[in-house]
Amino acid sequence: xxxxxxxxxxxxxxxxxxxxxxxxxxxxxxxxxxxxxxxxxxxxxxxxxxxxxxxxxxxxxxxxxxxxxxxxxxxxxxxxxxxxxxxxxxxxxxxxxxxxxxxxxxxxxxxxxxxxxxxxxxxxxxxxxxxxxxxxxxxxxxxxxxxxxxxxxxxxxxxxxxxxxxxxxxxxxxxxxxxxxxxxxxxxxxxxxxxxxxxxxxxxxxxxxxxxxxxxxxxxxxxxxxxxxxxxxxxxxxxxxxxxxxxxxxxxxxxxxxxxxxxxxxxxxxxxxxxxx
Amino acid sequence: xxxxxxxxxxxxxxxxxxxxxxxxxxxxxxxxxxxxxxxxxxxxxxxxxxxxxxxxxxxxxxxxxxxxxxxxxxxxxxxxxxxxxxxxxxxxxxxxxxxxxxxxxxxxxxxxxxxxxxxxxxxxxxxxxxxxxxxxxxxxxxxxxxxxxxxxxxxxxxxxxxxxxxxxxxxxxxxxxxxxxxxxxxxxxxxxxxxxxxxxxxxxxxxxxxxxxxxxxxxxxxxxxxxxxxxxxxxxxxxxxxxxxxxxxxxxxxxxxxxxxxxxxxxxxxxxxxxxxxxxxxxxxxxxxxxxxxxxxxxxxxxxxxxxxxxxxxxxxxxxxxxxxxxxxxxxxxxxxxxxxxxxxxxxxxxxxxxxxxxxxxxx
Numbered sequence: 001x002x003x004x005x006x007x008x009x010x011x012x013x014x015x016x017x018x019x020x021x022x023x024x025x026x027x028x029x030x031x032x033x034x035x036x037x038x039x040x041x042x043x044x045x046x047x048x049x050x051x052x053x054x055x056x057x058x059x060x061x062x063x064x065x066x067x068x069x070x071x072x073x074x075x076x077x078x079x080x081x082x083x084x085x086x087x088x089x090x091x092x093x094x095x096x097x098x099x100x101x102x103x104x105x106x107x108x109x110x111x112x113x114x115x116x117x118x119x120x121x122x123x124x125x126x127x128x129x130x131x132x133x134x135x136x137x138x139x140x141x142x143x144x145x146x147x148x149x150x151x152x153x154x155x156x157x158x159x160x161x162x163x164x165x166x167x168x169x170x171x172x173x174x175x176x177x178x179x180x181x182x183x184x185x186x187x188x189x190x191x192x193x194x195x196x197x198x199x200x201x202x203x204x205x206x207x208x209x210x211x212x213x214x215x216x217x218x219x220x221x222x223x224x225x226x227x228x229x230x231x232x233x234x235x236x237x238x239x240x241x242x243x244x245x246x247x248x249x250x251x252x253x254x255x256x257x258x259x260x261x262x263x264x265x266x267x268x269x270x271x272x273x274x275x276x277x
Numbered sequence: 278x279x280x281x282x283x284x285x286x287x288x289x290x291x292x293x294x295x296x297x298x299x300x301x302x303x304x305x306x307x308x309x310x311x312x313x314x315x316x317x318x319x320x321x322x323x324x325x326x327x328x329x330x331x332x333x334x335x336x337x338x339x340x341x342x343x344x345x346x347x348x349x350x351x352x353x354x355x356x357x358x359x360x361x362x363x364x365x366x367x368x369x370x371x372x373x374x375x376x377x378x379x380x381x382x383x384x385x386x387x388x389x390x391x392x393x394x395x396x397x398x399x400x401x402x403x404x405x406x407x408x409x410x411x412x413x414x415x416x417x418x419x420x421x422x423x424x425x426x427x428x429x430x431x432x433x434x435x436x437x438x439x440x441x442x443x444x445x446x447x448x449x450x451x452x453x454x455x456x457x458x459x460x461x462x463x464x465x466x467x468x469x470x471x472x473x474x475x476x477x478x479x480x481x482x483x484x485x486x487x488x489x490x491x492x493x494x495x496x497x498x499x500x501x502x503x504x505x506x507x508x509x510x511x512x513x514x515x516x517x518x519x520x521x522x523x524x525x526x527x528x529x530x531x532x533x534x535x536x537x538x539x540x541x542x543x544x545x546x547x548x549x550x551x552x553x554x555x556x557x558x559x560x561x562x563x564x565x566x567x568x569x570x571x572x573x574x575x576x577x578x579x580x581x582x583x584x585x586x587x588x589x590x591x592x593x594x595x596x597x598x599x600x601x602x603x604x605x606x607x608x609x610x611x612x613x614x615x616x617x618x619x620x621x622x623x624x625x626x627x628x629x630x631x632x633x634x635x636x637x638x639x640x641x
Contacts, residue, residue: 114488116440116492
């Protein structure tokens with residue numbers, strides 16, 4: 001009760017009577033109180049965030065815009081018509097659809113939009129993606145990742161969005177779904193031999209299964225990166241156990257996967273990614 | 278001082294912004310293994326049998342020494358009678374919803390099941406309220422915990438769909454919320470007949486991490502007003518986890534008497550300066566760092582600091598983690614007893630100046 005109710009008049013009168021005494025008392029209190037240094041915050045506008053993602057070509061730009069607006073129906077229509085015109089499906093994916101979804105994820109990180117917008121743009125990307133994939137046909141995947149949500153946690157929105165993006169990037173995702181017990185995760189890793197495994201957790205009470213899984217993997221002699229993500233974890237948490245790497249979003253997830261194909265160790269990858277935050 | 282108050286009076290008064298002898302200490306959930314042991318109850322009985330549940334709930338007072346009791350602790354008892362399958366969890370894991378209720382159906386295609394109050398866990402919970410009210414109702418307030426409309430809508434229709442509707446189809450979104458608001462009101466009215474005094478409404482999915490302030494203002498605020506306006510003026514409070522900073526200005530408009538917020542998602546100072554005296558503040562001793570991971574002394578220090586900064590009811594920031602030691606919750610209660618609310622002009626002045634000092638130091 002910092003400003004107790006009914007305080008105004010009584011305190012005001014007292015202050016008016018003897019301001020000097022009160023000012024000296026507050027300076028005394030201030031001397032005891034530690035003042036933390038101010039953190040520097042870099043603020044970018046929404047336009048600045050969108051710019052590096054925006055394609056140059058007009059036709060691609062239109063699709064990009066529809067994805068950022070989260071309009072699945074029009075995105076699909078335009079992608080179909082572009083494919084008919086002969087636009088390369090890979091260009092549509094890599095220059096319009098994927099950057100659109102990634103840009104909205106960045107806007108979310110910066111506080112310009114919320115989860116509904118991210119879901120809608122990811123939906124729009126997928127609507128276009130299925131036609132592009134059909135046009136390309138079966139291609140060789142870049143590698144596998146096993147994804148799961150922590151045991152006891154049923155929040156899988158974040159995992160689903162990252163899954164869509166990684167699939168669009170050409171990775172095969174083995175999705176174990178929400179609330180997965182540790183032994184199921186280890187079993188899936190042994191069966192599928194992925195580049196990396198990921199676990200997401202929103203509820204802090206559920207994240208303690210991650211160090212457990214990491215240990216079980218190590219006991220099996222597996223030393224692939226264990227990407228942890230979601231609201232309940234951070235960099236410090238990931239550094240508490242071997243294999244742990246904290247990913248803020250899909251971007252870092254992809255860096256981990258790419259780094260594994262470049263034969264980097266989890267230790268080096270962790271160092272690289274954690275120092276980028 | 279207004280003399281030693283019975284806890285019931287203390288909690289009512291603090292929630293409604295009135296005089297208190299000291300700040301009351303309450304808790305949201307108490308699903309803790311050490312408390313189960315102290316209360317002499319076993320799992321799963323303490324989640325499935327009224328008599329055992331009542332014992333665990335009474336331990337809030339008997340073991341922790343808190344100023345309030347509560348009906349139960351799960352977020353699934355509203356979705357279950359609509360048809361959700363629930364998982365009972367474990368001794369150290371909360372109950373959860375295992376399947377959404379309505380599949381791909383839309384709000385216009387669904388109707389309230391007949392005699393819904395007789396379904397699922399609801400009758401069992403009402404029996405707990407009855408037992409607590411009979412045994413403790415003269416001295417302690419009985420909270421009825423009812424999951425908020427946004428969270429139950431997520432359980433019923435799927436949270437991703439509900440969130441998308443908030444952008445693409447306002448009518449569907451509002452219809453889903455209205456449906457759940459009606460259910461919540463019906464449950465609370467029934468529970469008041471069994472002896473519940475205060476509505477405690479957790480709505481974790483209405484978080485600032487998921488929804489925009491615009492959507493909160495346009496849809497959630499009127500939905501909450503609808504609920505709080507239909508309960509005959511009993512005290513009510515809302516809990517939302519995580520980052521609620523952008524909603525704070527709107528919270529007093531919901532019609533709830535108290536708001537339970539979560540540090541570190543928002544700070545006490547930020548919350549107090551946004552809502553002022555328009556709503557009572559409930560919180561917000563950090564659950565992981567302090568109550569689970571800290572010592573009685575760190576709990577005491579944080580509690581005292583938060584009361585100084587402006588919380589009206591001292592409470593953990595969110596549900597207690599399963600392995601919270603009893604002694605840490607007891608330390609929180611002791612801190613509430615230790616903290617003296619200033620009464621003389623001099624004391625108030627001292628506190629006022631301290632408030633300025635805290636404000637300046639945090640501004641940096």
